[in-house]
Amino acid sequence: MQSELEQYTFDFHSETAEIVAESHDELKIKLGEFAGPLDLLLYLIRQEQANIFDIPIATITDEYLKYIRLMKRLDISVAADFLVMAATLIEIKSKMLLPRDPLAVEEEEMDDPRRELVDRLLEYEKFKAAAEMLYEKTTIEQAVFPRGKIESDDNNAEVSATVFDLLTVFEKILARHKEEVTMEIHREEISLADMIRSLRDRIFAAGELNIVDFFAELHTRRELVTAFVAVLEIVRTESVKLMQRKTFGDIILKKVQEQSG
Amino acid sequence: MAETQTDAAGTAPAKEPRDVAELSRAVEALIFVADEPISTKLLAEVLEEDRELIVSVVEELVASYEDRSGGLQIREIAGGWQISTRTECHEDVRRLLKTRPSAKLSLASLETLAVIAYKQPVTVPEILEIRGVQSASAIKTLLEKRLIITKGHKETVGRPMQYGTSKEFLIHFGLKDLADLPSIEDFEDIAGSIG
């Protein structure tokens, strides 16, 4: 239910600067941090202190392949894109080995097999730098806080929707519908009326109830469905409303205050 | 706690004391971000300062808000301090709250809208069939927000009214036309099932 928190954080200035590690696991993490084959290539070029406009392709290719092998040895799943780049590098390397046509000196620049790769690297680097800029901005923004909740927000604790939400919600309904239809009713575990009663008691006793917690106490799909219908029913008929403290946060059932200031 | 107190003998506090302006800034920020009125006690704890000092800083702050006579005030309420709008502005505030963008939809409305968008034209019994719950009030809300419109009666028993999405719906969700509505396949290339 809950969107999974991203586990790893990184620091542009230190973490990707070099690959040294005390332990295997640490090495694994650091190697896993390359955002893609272009990122790895840039790192290797920097490592060799090479000129990006004159990449020593043989050396870089060897280094690149060494890292791919190292990643495989460490059981890091190597994305297909890394392998595609390896093939590209090998191809460029072999082209560079072909004897040059002495008559085509003029076109040497044009024919440089590295040219396309260099263009891609330069283009990619701009966005990598832009990503760093975004990273810095978000770091600054994290030191700035909006006001706390005020009374009038309560009227508005609803979800603003995007087209993506619309589709996601629709898929969820379809999945739920399928489940309901295919479900066999084995036995009457708890009636809707009982479920509503117990739900109401708990909301009114505590003022609010986290739906996720409530659902987690239930054991069968039948109970879950009954509980779900009970929630919708109670929201419709009682002075209880559904709210989310934040987007994709848990959904809370909250008793509506009878009087508002 | 004891260390933060300087006594007459002049024992220095463990940490660098803040000047009053700095403390006042912190107090204002804390009152502002707190979800509920924040007590002097809690302020003193968070800022690791004497309660008396906090009281005087808060009072100064309250007075400065009064002097400024802007749109906000700091009030003592329910045993704590809170920033709120001044009563003089309530008429304007009410008017703002009424203009809330209609993009805000409850979960029930959103579900109903999703069914209508993807299954249109669709009748109330059909929506019930799919959602498994009554959608009457959601449909009313959506009609009021003009996100859906009626699409004539269905030629079947009881001739139920059919609903579909409106032009406003397209504008609202930034869609050129209904064919522009994403399908599940559109997101296939980004991590399989999104449900």
Added chain:
Amino acid sequence: MAETQTDAAGTAPAKEPRDVAELSRAVEALIFVADEPISTKLLAEVLEEDRELIVSVVEELVASYEDRSGGLQIREIAGGWQISTRTECHEDVRRLLKTRPSAKLSLASLETLAVIAYKQPVTVPEILEIRGVQSASAIKTLLEKRLIITKGHKETVGRPMQYGTSKEFLIHFGLKDLADLPSIEDFEDIAGSIG
């Protein structure tokens, strides 16, 4: 709408005009109450005043917050105005809210977001072209965090979905609008500088 405008002939507006202090109070209250950055346009509509007048009042207000150098500031963000705490107070605020800096976006997500921000509307294959690596899970994360939104289908083979940044993106990164982003060409110097 037309009635609220006074013309050169001196036709009086329907309602009593407010003085600037009163207007400033109202503006401050509205910025405070709004649960997201409030635009000059909305302020002008709610207060039934000229946009130019509102702009000057807001700017005055921003300056007065600066002068006071209290714990709060008014900033222009995501096409609107918002009151927030000053960065200097972040440690105290964090201690109160017991929050740590929130989970950061992964490098892959940030790169993908950068490509989307600068190339929007952009499709998944186009992002792959630039990043050289599949961005599926990054795009999913960004959609879920609402930092990006779908921008309709591209009228090309396969009608791929296009993506762009959202209002939340602007808020999250403290940007006034997309033009507030530095130009992508500015990053060229950095790009050429390696080796």
